[in-house]
Amino acid sequence: MLLDGLARLGRSGIGAAERLGRAHLLLGAMLMGAGEVLRRPRLLSAQLYNIGVLSLLIIGVSGLFVGMVLGLQGYITLVQFGAAESLGVVVAAALVRELGPVVTALLVAGRAGSALTAEIGLMKATEQLSGLEMMAVDPVRRILTPRFLGGIIAMPLLAAIFSAVGVLGGYFVGVGLLGVDAGAFWSQMQAKVDFQDDILNGVIKSVAFGVVVTWIALFQGYDTVPTSEGVSRSTTRSVVHAALAVLGLDFVLTALMYGD
């Protein structure tokens, strides 16, 4: 019994190591094909539309509500210390540093990541990827790499939109509903939000999340068992793995950026 358990554990460990190896090989192949995609911008623009433009609604609405909640919660806390005018800084810093990149990555993993996994998985299950190979077309370069680059480019843009709409949501609640001074809201935000410490670090985070979320989504689709159940499992795994990876990576990046 114990030996069986150990054997299962060993097999599972070897399987995980093999999957990790395949994922890195795929990442290498996609990076190698990046130049070709950049020479054919139409491939990239189609994926920017699929991943970026089609995610705008969920990103905008989520950003608005997250900003409104931040405005409300921030006001309730700050007003106790007579610092309600600092609401703009609190809302903007929270969005630009953390919530913008992280929540955007989680939303993109749920909307676009799952769609990418299902699309690639179904292409594998219906032999479309094999069909491309038989036409001497490399599916990694032609199908996966444009999506990979599209995800990397779209993620910081979506995070920026999320943060901008979130700030407007915080303004609407703080200034519009709770009576915080508009001049103080904007001027303190301008004065205290640092370009390098806050905005640039947020952009770096969202680029890193874009790499991780898109890579996981594409690998799960490409490595799927080509059956209905296999594609279903891969799609679930894609969202779960991407969410966990984003949250874990966020801690690491935050520690590197802001830790002493």
Place this chain on the structure above:
Amino acid sequence: MSAPGHSATRRPTPSGGDAPSCGAPGEPTRASDSGPPSENLVEIRGLCFRRGRQVIFEQVDLDIRRRAITAVMGPSGTGKTTLLKLITGQLHPDAGTIEVDGQPVHRLGKAALYRLRRRMGMLFQSGALLTDLSVFDNVAYPLREHTDLSASMLRKLVLMKLEAVGLRGARDLMPNALSGGMARRVALARAIALDPDMILYDEPFTGQDPISKATLVALIRQLNDAAALTSILVSHDVMDTLAIADHVYVISHGKVIARGTPEAIMADRSAWVRQFIDGLPDGPVHFHYPAPELTEDLFTRRSV
């Protein structure tokens, strides 16, 4: 190189001790650029292939003659599609050599393999059309990827390919608006878009209504003759396949059990071949998957 027999079927070598065991993939039997081209476009020698512990092919020799239709037949699950994947380099043999036009497919690098594949067309069982592209764009796809043709020349070529399969009028339809037969005809037009030397058909008749099947049968023969193609037709549809094939291989249990002309296969008296050709429910190939006795299974075993 030995070619498949024409006047009579030839028996496979018996399994077991006499046959050399499967080892590592072998060296090509001859250099690709030496001497005149062989009359065979594909030459397979000593092919061994396993999936896990299951032996799919064991010491299989097989030749595909140029400008002929060679049918590979056998019961379901005997590895016919696997054979096509081995020939096209999608799978690698555990042992033996697979040469296409003198090139060892299993040893080619990616670039060389893709160059070779430009000279092959494959009709997948499912059609494998790109579902986000129209019929026209599906057929145009390999031309756009591999040529620099002008838009007007590309359009003419695509329409000619679609005309050849009778679907010029369906150019604007999406794949989900096509019937199974039409989808395979579009896939066939795409497979011949680059004017390949060889086409591989994977179960082209499965699930086809009689009209679509008859159309496909005629198309495969006409295409082969008109374009001097080499065709490999994998199927278990006996009568339709024998009607258009020039040479036939029957495979079962990882071995070639008969080879020859359709007439020779029809006249073959071996129990294996007769069971397959006549569709007999029992014989060397059992209908039932190996299992314990039914009474034992029903009345003595308790666990589900």
